[in-house]
Amino acid sequence: MTDALPPGSVIGILGGGQLGRMLALAAARLGLRCHIFDPDPQAPAAQIAQHSVAVYDDIAALVAFAEAVDVVTYEFENIPTAALDAIESLVLVRPGRNALAVSQDRLTEKTWLADLGLTVAPFADVDGLGGLQQAVAQLGTPAILKTRRFGYDGKGQVRIGPGDPLASVWDAMAGAPSILEGFVDFKREISVIGARGLDGAVACFDPGENLHRDGILHSTTVPAAIPGALATDAILLTGRILNALDYVGVLGVELFVTDAGLVVNEIAPRVHNSGHWTQDACAIDQFEQHIRAVAGWPLGDASRHSNAVMTNLIGDDVADWEALSAKGGLHLYGKAEARPGRKMGHVTRVNPKG
Amino acid sequence: MTDALPPGSVIGILGGGQLGRMLALAAARLGLRCHIFDPDPQAPAAQIAQHSVAVYDDIAALVAFAEAVDVVTYEFENIPTAALDAIESLVLVRPGRNALAVSQDRLTEKTWLADLGLTVAPFADVDGLGGLQQAVAQLGTPAILKTRRFGYDGKGQVRIGPGDPLASVWDAMAGAPSILEGFVDFKREISVIGARGLDGAVACFDPGENLHRDGILHSTTVPAAIPGALATDAILLTGRILNALDYVGVLGVELFVTDAGLVVNEIAPRVHNSGHWTQDACAIDQFEQHIRAVAGWPLGDASRHSNAVMTNLIGDDVADWEALSAKGGLHLYGKAEARPGRKMGHVTRVNPKG
Numbered sequence: 001m002t003d004a005l006p007p008g009s010v011i012g013i014l015g016g017g018q019l020g021r022m023l024a025l026a027a028a029r030l031g032l033r034c035h036i037f038d039p040d041p042q043a044p045a046a047q048i049a050q051h052s053v054a055v056y057d058d059i060a061a062l063v064a065f066a067e068a069v070d071v072v073t074y075e076f077e078n079i080p081t082a083a084l085d086a087i088e089s090l091v092l093v094r095p096g097r098n099a100l101a102v103s104q105d106r107l108t109e110k111t112w113l114a115d116l117g118l119t120v121a122p123f124a125d126v127d128g129l130g131g132l133q134q135a136v137a138q139l140g141t142p143a144i145l146k147t148r149r150f151g152y153d154g155k156g157q158v159r160i161g162p163g164d165p166l167a168s169v170w171d172a173m174a175g176a177p178s179i180l181e182g183f184v185d186f187k188r189e190i191s192v193i194g195a196r197g198l199d200g201a202v203a204c205f206d207p208g209e210n211l212h213r214d215g216i217l218h219s220t221t222v223p224a225a226i227p228g229a230l231a232t233d234a235i236l237l238t239g240r241i242l243n244a245l246d247y248v249g250v251l252g253v254e255l256f257v258t259d260a261g262l263v264v265n266e267i268a269p270r271v272h273n274s275g276h277w278t279q280d281a282c283a284i285d286q287f288e289q290h291i292r293a294v295a296g297w298p299l300g301d302a303s304r305h306s307n308a309v310m311t312n313l314i315g316d317d318v319a320d321w322e323a324l325s326a327k328g329g330l331h332l333y334g335k336a337e338a339r340p341g342r343k344m345g346h347v348t349r350v351n352p353k354g
Numbered sequence: 355m356t357d358a359l360p361p362g363s364v365i366g367i368l369g370g371g372q373l374g375r376m377l378a379l380a381a382a383r384l385g386l387r388c389h390i391f392d393p394d395p396q397a398p399a400a401q402i403a404q405h406s407v408a409v410y411d412d413i414a415a416l417v418a419f420a421e422a423v424d425v426v427t428y429e430f431e432n433i434p435t436a437a438l439d440a441i442e443s444l445v446l447v448r449p450g451r452n453a454l455a456v457s458q459d460r461l462t463e464k465t466w467l468a469d470l471g472l473t474v475a476p477f478a479d480v481d482g483l484g485g486l487q488q489a490v491a492q493l494g495t496p497a498i499l500k501t502r503r504f505g506y507d508g509k510g511q512v513r514i515g516p517g518d519p520l521a522s523v524w525d526a527m528a529g530a531p532s533i534l535e536g537f538v539d540f541k542r543e544i545s546v547i548g549a550r551g552l553d554g555a556v557a558c559f560d561p562g563e564n565l566h567r568d569g570i571l572h573s574t575t576v577p578a579a580i581p582g583a584l585a586t587d588a589i590l591l592t593g594r595i596l597n598a599l600d601y602v603g604v605l606g607v608e609l610f611v612t613d614a615g616l617v618v619n620e621i622a623p624r625v626h627n628s629g630h631w632t633q634d635a636c637a638i639d640q641f642e643q644h645i646r647a648v649a650g651w652p653l654g655d656a657s658r659h660s661n662a663v664m665t666n667l668i669g670d671d672v673a674d675w676e677a678l679s680a681k682g683g684l685h686l687y688g689k690a691e692a693r694p695g696r697k698m699g700h701v702t703r704v705n706p707k708g
Contacts, residue, residue: 004676007686025379028402030679031686031699048382048402280637283683283704298680305659305706322358325384326652329637332361332385345385350637352659 003198004296005070007031011291012069012091014083016043016051018333018343019075019271022279024049026287032295037065044334056083066090073249073294077103077269078150094294095249099269102245106148106179109266116244118237119263121256122182129170132180136166139182145169147176157215184263186256190224193275194238195289195299196247203289203302204235205282208310210254210274216341220274220310222281226257233262241267250275250290273312273343280329280348281308306350318344357552358650359424361385365645366423366445368437370397370405372687372697373429373625376633378403380641386649391419398688410437420444427603427648431457431623432504448648449603453623456599460502460533463621470598472591473617475610476536483524486534490520493536499523501530511569538617540610544578547629548592549643549653550601557643557656558589559636562664564608564628570695574628574664576635580611587616595621604629604644627666627697634683634702635662660704672698 005011011027013020016038024034024045034049041053054061057080066072066087073094084100087093102112110123124135126145136143141164147156156176158169189212194204209224210217224231238253245251252272254265275286284292284300292299313324315338324330324347332345359365365381367374370392378388378399388403395407408415411434420426420441427448438454441447456466464477478489480499490497495518501510510530512523543566548558563578564571578585592607599605606626608619629640638646638654646653667678669692678684678701686699 007672007675008688008690021382024402025382028375028379028688029685031675031688033401033688047387048378283634292679297676300679300683305704318361321361321385322651325646325654328655331383334362334382334385334387336362350659 005032008033009070009295010035010050010068011294012037012065012072013045013049013075014038014056014072014079015075016040016045016049017075018044018335018345020045021048021333022276022287022331023073023075023271023291026285027291027295029288030291030295030297032291035065035069037062042336047334056080059083059086062086063090071294071296073290075270095245095247095251095269099245099247099249099251103267103269104149106146106266107177108148110179110181113241113264113267116240118240119261121184121263121265124180126178126180129167132166132170132178135180136160139180142183144181144183145173145178146181147173148179149177155215184256184258184265186258186263188224188226188257189254189265190226190234190257191220191252191254191272191274192234192238193250193252193272193278193286194235194242195250195286195293195302196242197293197299198248198296199298200243201299202239202242203299204238205275205278205286205302206304207231207234207255208274208277214341216314216343217273217312218314219312220277220308222277222304222308230257230262237262237264245269249293250286274310276331276346277308277310277348278302278304279331280310280350281306305353307353308348308350310346310348312343313345313347315340315342315344321345359386362387363424363649364389364404364422365648366391366419366426366441367399367403367429368392368410368426368433369429370394370399370403371429372398372689372699374399375402375687376630376641376685377427377429377625377645380639381645381649383642384645384649384651386645389419389423391416396690401688410434413437413440416440417444425648425650427644429624449599449601449605449623453599453601453603453605457621457623458503460500460620461531462502464533464535467595467618467621470594472594473615475538475617475619478534480532480534483521486520486524486532489534490514493534496537498535498537499527499532500535501527502533503531509569538610538612538619540612540617542578542580542611543619544580544588544609544611545574545626545628546588546592546607546609547604547626547632547640548589548596548607549604549640549647549656550596551647551653552602552650553652554597555653556593556596557653558592559629559632559640559656560658561585561588561609562628562631568695570668570697571627571666572668573666574631574662576631576658576662584611584616591616591618599623603647604640627700628664630685630700631662631664631702632656632658633685634664634704635660659707661707662702662704664700664702666697667699667701669694669696669698675699 016036328349370390562574682703
């Protein structure tokens with residue numbers, strides 16, 4: 001016998017946003033149940049799964065949740081340490097603590113990636129105005145100052161141009177421990193969505209090419225317009241990260257394509273927005289792949305049957321749902337209110353690989 | 355503006371078996387909610403949708419259900435007339451009453467199909483032993499006696515060979531109004547899953563070829579091994595049925611391939627087991643197509659990106675879930691107990707169209 005959780009087992013998911021929702025849909029296809037932990041009573045995933053409504057520092061609620069499920073995974077990486085401690089003493093957490101420790105903190109992440117021999121943007125630790133001045137002198141401008149923790153979709157970031165007043169830049173960080181990242185002259189941004197099973201098997205989806213607007217992912221196009229050798233490099237590098245972390249689950253790796261090769265921008269220990277195209281263009285998508293991995297099942301076939309362009313629907317974009325539904329695979333997240341900057345859904349147009 | 359139900363609307367589904375479950379999963383992808391009506395507290399669909407637990411003649415429960423949803427559809431055709439009356443006075447039912455009236459009764463169905471100019475097996479109404487003797491004299495043997503209503507998966511059927519004692523055959527029907535169907539010398543059985551939108555648009559999936567074991571569907575292979583012209587005939591004929599019924603939703607048409615052309619075996623006014631392959635081999639599958647139609651949305655692209663073989667997992671077949679999960683798209687229905695003859699899941703192996 002193996003360590004695979006049998007059909008009917010319950011996957012606990014920390015976070016019930018669109019990623020948790022799509023994970024729960026994938027789990028249901030496989031005859032697995034999901035139990036969502038999310039403080040929001042209106043969490044998108046709660047429409048299709050059991051739901052514990054509690055905050056992430058409610059230890060009693062976390063304990064009850066952990067006791068009700070067979071394994072725990074998560075849709076976001078900024079899980080409080082105390083929450084993880086409470087859960088881990090009762091039930092397996094996949095991907096493991098190691099992946100979270102590395103990816104929760106940009107400084108730890110960059111250092112870990114560099115130690116693995118991968119190329120990252122030049123960076124410096126910043127914990128005050130003096131440190132910022134020193135870091136800017138070292139790395140030059142343009143550069144970008146980011147909080148070490150809790151940033152996403154361009155939040156917690158300030159771009160620094162030549163001669164910008166550093167005192168007001170530092171004020172904008174509100175004292176948060178930060179990291180200065182030097183400028184990377186990249187031609188494209190790509191990402192690889194990779195998975196590693198409990199048995200150590202690795203399966204990566206083909207690299208996609210990402211476009212951002214206002215700091216938020218706008219579209220992912222597959223295949224990326226890069227030479228085959230570079231695509232292979234990107235996949236091998238992702239496998240190296242997965243193995244080094246002894247990882248179980250799906251991981252997203254964002255990469256810059258530069259004249260000098262690939263530069264790792266960041267990693268996310270979870271299913272990733274830039275992997276949504278796999279739902280409509282692959283035999284097994286990133287969500288099912290993640291569920292398979294955390295349940296200890298064999299990974300599925302990550303091969304791609306079609307080319308694809310995935311476009312996010314941000315805020316009012318979703319008002320066009322009816323016209324969009326006629327044009328491709330439409331995925332809506334069940335969110336009632338279309339606030340500016342809010343991810344409401346995505347649409348994926350596929351066409352034969354040709 | 356159109357008649358399309360906006361995201362967030364609630365689709366009511368009569369029946370919460372595996373078909374209801376897969377319909378609910380498809381609806382969730384589109385940001386629509388589902389509300390299941392099923393007497394079984396353990397109904398598979400109830401794991402991922404709201405659930406009213408009540409019997410189909412509980413009019414008060416049906417009224418409350420109808421008032422809580424925006425449209426009603428169903429996963430089985432044998433819905434009691436009184437239940438439909440109660441629901442229809444409050445909310446739209448799609449597909450409409452016409453389709454149910456035709457398909458609930460084998461005699462009505464065969465008569466209606468023949469009136470439409472389609473070829474069906476020779477048949478005769480049987481309501482007693484005298485009628486059975488007369489019908490056998492007329493149609494010859496082998497022949498098959500079926501109850502007019504409520505049969506599925508080979509239930510309510512008796513084969514009659516030359517010289518079989520008709521009195522005991524009639525006794526086996528327990529007085530149920532029946533129909534005798536003459537023998538059809540067919541080479542293959544195929545089926546077409548067709549959809550018709552609220553706007554009258556028709557989209558059919560490619561015909562699949564079906565194999566049965568013990569009266570239950572065993573596998574569907576796509577493409578069927580038939581000439582292209584015959585596949586086109588099958589699709590055109592399906593469109594004709596859809597239009598004649600002024601149909602809204604997905605309909606399954608089972609056909610015999612004979613030397614004299616296509617013979618319509620039966621129609622099912624719902625998503626159909628022989629259309630499960632569409633989940634893994636088509637841009638939009640039969641479940642999403644049905645939800646799109648009943649919600650008044652544009653139909654999706656029914657084109658096929660891969661060849662496919664769908665195999666049902668009946669009873670203990672599902673014990674092999676782990677090995678099966680390594681080999682293709684595995685779909686399990688969340689049923690706890692694997693009783694003999696019970697549909698527990700299916701697996702679809704795809705390969706490029708090539």
